[in-house]
Amino acid sequence: KREVSIKLANSTNVSGRLVVRYNNTWGTVCDEGWDIRDAHVVCRMLGFHHAVAAKAAAFFGEGAGPVWLSNLQCSGNESDISECSHSGWGLQNCGHNRDVGVMCTEYPQTQYVRLVDGQHPAEGRVEMYNPNTGSYGTIYASGWDLNDAQVVCRMLGYPYAIYPRTG
DSSP: OOOEEEEEESOOSSEEEEEEEETTEEEEEBOTTOOHHHHHHHHHHTTOSEEEEEEOTTTTOOOOSOEEEOSOBOOSOOSSGGGSBOSOTTOOOOOGGGBOEEEEEOOOSSOSEEEESOSSTTOSEEEEEETTTTEEEEOOOTTOOHHHHHHHHHHTTOSOOSOOOOO
């Protein structure tokens, strides 16, 4: 197994085009099969908590060098993209117009807001941390609306809320 390292290009500190170093050469990843589970693995490799979005079609611009991977199929629980199945290193027919990117979320170790019991990292019941008790508690839902959900989503590093649910 050869060593693989990654970084973001054309980026902010939390988002950009995925660049992969394999066999001492930097290259990119094709968007065929690319999804949020793959992006979660990439974001964790970069030291972030998880991905907010998996971007395709050279959203962050076209890269250079070889297109190393295509049909990346991660379950989302891997610690490294080299653990995910794929078509083989350098075995693809993609151009750089299909380079992938990620949008990761960085939030502090001690979170004052979190989502629990959702089917995905970006959904769930909102809980707030109470520093006086050292524990999390739920929020009373009376009057909870999209504006409240927007604030919580921004606190967690998401760009927006889709809809608030109560009950």
